[in-house]
Amino acid sequence: MKLELRGITKRFGSLVANDHIDLVVEPGEIHCLLGENGAGKSTLMNVIYGLLQPDEGEVLVDGKPLSCNSPSEAMAAGIGMVHQHFMLVPVFTVAENVMLGAEPVRTGGLLDLETARRRVREISEKFGFDVDPDAVVEDLPVGVQQRVEIIKALVRDARVLILDEPTAVLTPQETDELIEIMRQLKANGTSIVFITHKLREVRAVADRITVLRHGKVVGEADPSAEEAELASLMVGRAVTLAVDKQPPNVGDVVLDVDGLTVVDDRDYVVVDDVSFDVRAGEVLAIAGVQGNGQTEVTEAILGLLPKATGSVKLDGKELLGRSVRQVLRAGVGFVPEDRKVDGLVGDFSVADNLVLDLHDQPPFAAGPLFKPSAVQANAAERIAEFDIRTGSAATLAKTLSGGNQQKVVIARELSRPLRLLIAAQPTRGLDVGSIEFVHKRIIAERDKGTAVLIVSTELDEVSALADRVLVMYRGKVVGIVPGDTDRDVLGLMMAGVPPQEADKQAEEHPTLIEHADELLTKQDEDEK
Amino acid sequence: MTDQDERPDAQAQDGGRDSAAATATEPKPDNRTEEEPSIGQRFLRELTTGSTALTFLSVVLALLIGAILIVVSDPDVHAAASYFFSRPGDTFAAAWTSASEAYAAMFSGAIIDFDEYTVGRALRPFADTLTYATPLIAAGLAVALAFRTGLLNIGAQGQLILGAILAGYIGFAVQLPPVIHIVVAMLAGFVGGAVWGGIAGLIKATRGAHEVIVTIMLNYIALFLLAYLLTTDAFQREGEDLPRSPFMLPTAELWRPIEGSRLNLGLLFALLAAVYTWWLLNRSTMGFRFKAVGLNPHAATTAGISVPRSYTMVMFICGGLAGIAGATQVMGTSLHLHTSIAEQLGFDAITVALLGRSSPVGTVLAAILFGALRAGATTMQAQTQTPIDIVLVVQALIVLFIAAPPLVRAVFRLKVRATTPVAPGSGGLA
Numbered sequence: 017m018k019l020e021l022r023g024i025t026k027r028f029g030s031l032v033a034n035d036h037i038d039l040v041v042e043p044g045e046i047h048c049l050l051g052e053n054g055a056g057k058s059t060l061m062n063v064i065y066g067l068l069q070p071d072e073g074e075v076l077v078d079g080k081p082l083s084c085n086s087p088s089e090a091m092a093a094g095i096g097m098v099h100q101h102f103m104l105v106p107v108f109t110v111a112e113n114v115m116l117g118a119e120p121v122r123t124g125g126l127l128d129l130e131t132a133r134r135r136v137r138e139i140s141e142k143f144g145f146d147v148d149p150d151a152v153v154e155d156l157p158v159g160v161q162q163r164v165e166i167i168k169a170l171v172r173d174a175r176v177l178i179l180d181e182p183t184a185v186l187t188p189q190e191t192d193e194l195i196e197i198m199r200q201l202k203a204n205g206t207s208i209v210f211i212t213h214k215l216r217e218v219r220a221v222a223d224r225i226t227v228l229r230h231g232k233v234v235g236e237a238d239p240s241a242e243e244a245e246l247a248s249l250m251v252g253r254a255v256t257l258a259v260d261k262q263p264p265n266v267g268d269v270v271l272d273v274d275g276l277t278v279v280d281d282r283d284y285v286v287v288d289d290v291s292f293d294v295r296a297g298e299v300l301a302i303a304g305v306q307g308n309g310q311t312e313v314t315e316a317i318l319g320l321l322p323k324a325t326g327s328v329k330l331d332g333k334e335l336l337g338r339s340v341r342q343v344l345r346a347g348v349g350f351v352p353e354d355r356k357v358d359g360l361v362g363d364f365s366v367a368d369n370l371v372l373d374l375h376d377q378p379p380f381a382a383g384p385l386f387k388p389s390a391v392q393a394n395a396a397e398r399i400a401e402f403d404i405r406t407g408s409a410a411t412l413a414k415t416l417s418g419g420n421q422q423k424v425v426i427a428r429e430l431s432r433p434l435r436l437l438i439a440a441q442p443t444r445g446l447d448v449g450s451i452e453f454v455h456k457r458i459i460a461e462r463d464k465g466t467a468v469l470i471v472s473t474e475l476d477e478v479s480a481l482a483d484r485v486l487v488m489y490r491g492k493v494v495g496i497v498p499g500d501t502d503r504d505v506l507g508l509m510m511a512g513v514p515p516q517e518a519d520k521q522a523e524e525h526p527t528l529i530e531h532a533d534e535l536l537t538k539q540d541e542d543e544k
Numbered sequence: 545m546t547d548q549d550e551r552p553d554a555q556a557q558d559g560g561r562d563s564a565a566a567t568a569t570e571p572k573p574d575n576r577t578e579e580e581p582s583i584g585q586r587f588l589r590e591l592t593t594g595s596t597a598l599t600f601l602s603v604v605l606a607l608l609i610g611a612i613l614i615v616v617s618d619p620d621v622h623a624a625a626s627y628f629f630s631r632p633g634d635t636f637a638a639a640w641t642s643a644s645e646a647y648a649a650m651f652s653g654a655i656i657d658f659d660e661y662t663v664g665r666a667l668r669p670f671a672d673t674l675t676y677a678t679p680l681i682a683a684g685l686a687v688a689l690a691f692r693t694g695l696l697n698i699g700a701q702g703q704l705i706l707g708a709i710l711a712g713y714i715g716f717a718v719q720l721p722p723v724i725h726i727v728v729a730m731l732a733g734f735v736g737g738a739v740w741g742g743i744a745g746l747i748k749a750t751r752g753a754h755e756v757i758v759t760i761m762l763n764y765i766a767l768f769l770l771a772y773l774l775t776t777d778a779f780q781r782e783g784e785d786l787p788r789s790p791f792m793l794p795t796a797e798l799w800r801p802i803e804g805s806r807l808n809l810g811l812l813f814a815l816l817a818a819v820y821t822w823w824l825l826n827r828s829t830m831g832f833r834f835k836a837v838g839l840n841p842h843a844a845t846t847a848g849i850s851v852p853r854s855y856t857m858v859m860f861i862c863g864g865l866a867g868i869a870g871a872t873q874v875m876g877t878s879l880h881l882h883t884s885i886a887e888q889l890g891f892d893a894i895t896v897a898l899l900g901r902s903s904p905v906g907t908v909l910a911a912i913l914f915g916a917l918r919a920g921a922t923t924m925q926a927q928t929q930t931p932i933d934i935v936l937v938v939q940a941l942i943v944l945f946i947a948a949p950p951l952v953r954a955v956f957r958l959k960v961r962a963t964t965p966v967a968p969g970s971g972g973l974a
Contacts, residue, residue: 318846320846343848345848357842359843361839364836381829386831
């Protein structure tokens with residue numbers, strides 16, 4: 017079965033999540049959709065599956081357009097989807113889950129569980145799934161639950177299978193097993209649309225790769241393409257960034273991280289023996305493809321991950337084991353990666369959000385007394401200083417634009433004396449103007465002698481801000497290199513290549529980034 | 545339902561963080577709207593943000609349906625309806641008479657009785673209303689404050705009982721000078737409820753057990769603790785087999801300003817509790833933390849606010865507020881402890897907090913409305929033989945309509961407030 021997308025456009029308000037996307041998935045092909053978070057991959061898949069209606073464009077199956085108003089129509093047309101978060105009933109058995117929604121019935125309206133069991137067994141044997149139809153789903157490991165989802169789709173005769181970030185929840189071993197399954201399905205003639213942002217997997221299974229960025233197709237690649245090339249296509253150049261900055265005036269070591277290790281809830285090591293230091297007056301940027309442990313490093317420093325081990329010292333004093341409050345009081349400013357979830361209380365006013373961490377300190381409080389007048393005065397000051405575009409200080413934070421929300425967070429964190437500023441993805445989702453503003457403030461803070469730790473997946477941001485760059489790959493430090501390191505080298509390091517080797521390879525295959533830029537510029541011109 | 549929906553609870557335990565893996569791998573596009581809220585969160589949000597107009601209309605609608613029920617259950621209307629097709633006018637007239645008389649009786653029983661000759665006596669119904677409202681105000685606040693912190697306090701009943709036990713014991717067993725006696729007994733009531741609420745908060749904070757389950761269980765323990773105590777020598781009235789305590793000593797009785805009415809000083813304490821709650825929420829740093837935790841525990845954690853500590857503290861205070869309700873019951877209204885001292889107050893308090901939109905002022909007004917319904921119901925039954933259960937139905941309908949705003953909007957053709965569309969990456973059903 018051939019799946020074709022023509023000019024799919026989906027808008028959410030002013031945001032264009034998918035911008036005239038054309039895509040062809042040939043029969044029996046594994047087509048990879050690669051892109052950073054927010055590139056529009058999931059939106060596109062939800063359009064195909066009928067969960068969202070496109071504003072423009074159409075979905076064709078074997079040349080016939082789908083009206084695709086519902087998942088049931090998509091299913092009937094042979095499209096199956098495995099969501100990132102499984103749609104399974106935990107207390108049901110595998111067979112019960114598989115038949116749910118299309119229960120085979122015997123005469124008299126009795127459930128025909130035996131047929132369901134048989135189908136599960138058939139498919140399981142055919143593809144080597146090793147799934148027991150009578151096992152209760154909640155007892156199964158995540159990887160097996162995912163196979164149950166795949167069986168669900170196959171039982172309904174799916175000829176095109178959409179896998180939305182299937183490896184996000186899997187361990188490396190489970191990922192390998194999934195890749196094996198995908199190959200089997202392909203051999204059997206099933207087409208697969210595989211959504212991911214992990215390069216290794218893409219190269220392992222893809223027949224064709226389409227890279228999405230900011231809702232547009234920015235390139236197609238062959239699985240033989242270098243990981244660095246894919247990385248550069250994916251994170252590439254969003255805006256031309258130029259930060260006017262002087263060479264750093266570096267002081268003593270402020271933050272000293274030694275042997276930091278973080279284990280997640282499933283005992284999987286996400287940060288593996290990471291050591292680095294940040295000096296007063298310098299910016300250290302942690303670069304890497306999303307999900308390689310960078311976020312956990314910042315959260316461990318802030319005291320959000322009680323399971324972190326190793327040592328994190330601020331001005332020689334141990335931070336690990338202290339509460340978030342104590343860490344903040346020690347002079348750490350924190351701009352979280354997800355401002356809507358971790359940075360702001362959306363239903364609080366801008367004024368209240370500006371004192372979220374200082375609300376019990378003078379002048380905003382006197383003992384147990386909260387002083388709204390001081391909070392108002394502070395808000396007026398910050399709003400002017402940081403040019404926060406808001407109706408008033410009493411406006412709810414959730415109604416502001418992303419850029420202004422981020423200004424609120426940054427204004428709050430910079431409104432007290434800092435020793436260390438940690439900013440994770442400080443400009444994600446912001447417009448060019450806001451990006452420039454945020455960058456300027458970060459550099460200004462550095463020049464005041466604060467140690468600055470940035471986490472960014474955008475190479476441009478890293479290059480614009482960093483005095484030194486630490487690259488992380490799968491929880492480990494690949495290397496720490498100077499801020500003016502060639503992007504090709506950084507791109508290779510982000511794919512796990514050690515610095516010296518990356519240097520060598522980059523010389524052999526230069527202009528990868530430039531290639532991506534050309535593509536983008538050409539597209540922009542086409543539109544005009 | 546995915547495991548995502550259960551996160552708010554898990555957070556209390558692990559300090560409000562997603563598992564490292566989840567953070568690392570979930571798509572978090574910048575432009576999405578907020579995370580798909582769970583049913584509980586949506587319920588809490590609807591509670592605290594719904595409009596006043598909607599609340600008012602819910603009450604009106606409930607009263608209208610109540611009127612229909614009154615009409616349907618009235619024998620006079622039945623009689624007229626038996627010859628509906630020959631003289632339909634009679635049926636409508638009987639229906640109008642039935643409903644209007646019932647509500648008029650309710651009004652005269654709850655607000656002003658125009659048949660009385662002196663102002664004092666005419667207003668006595670309103671004094672009854674306030675008497676019923678007194679414990680509802682304090683207990684309603686106990687539920688409302690917890691709502692604001694993102695907790696569902698179903699345990700006002702148990703907290704109220706504990707408050708009544710301690711206040712009652714001080715009231716009948718301890719000799720103290722006037723005034724001081726009242727203050728000490730009232731404080732004891734606060735402490736009794738606070739400990740009971742604090743237990744639930746502490747278990748939630750340290751072990752992550754859901755506060756609804758814990759508070760419901762604590763209600764039972766409190767009820768049977770009271771029943772047991774009333775069989776012991778320390779609590780049982782001397783020379784009696786009935787499970788009831790001696791009367792309050794005169795120094796511990798709350799003053800009753802109106803002769804012939806049970807309205808007492810307890811109302812003042814309840815109103816003070818409301819003022820305190822308002823102050824806590826709007827003018828204290830602790831209240832700021834409570835609200836932040838209630839609205840976004842993630843951001844609160846990141847800003848250094850301890851979510852578990854907030855849960856414990858707020859449940860302690862909520863319990864204390866319910867304890868004050870118990871103290872006013874025993875010291876002002878019944879004047880002795882007995883097994884049904886708490887009536888259904890702790891559960892009505894949930895309705896009151898709902899109706900009051902979890903704000904202190906709203907809770908006071910809602911408690912007065914419920915007091916009026918209750919005071920008026922008795923008169924209504926006496927004067928028009930309308931079953932008193934109608935009032936319970938009206939109360940239940942109010943909750944139903946408040947919990948289902950689209951229903952009320954549909955009935956009154958209100959416009960729906962603009963909603964944000966599903967954003968990319970929130971993944972529809974994902």
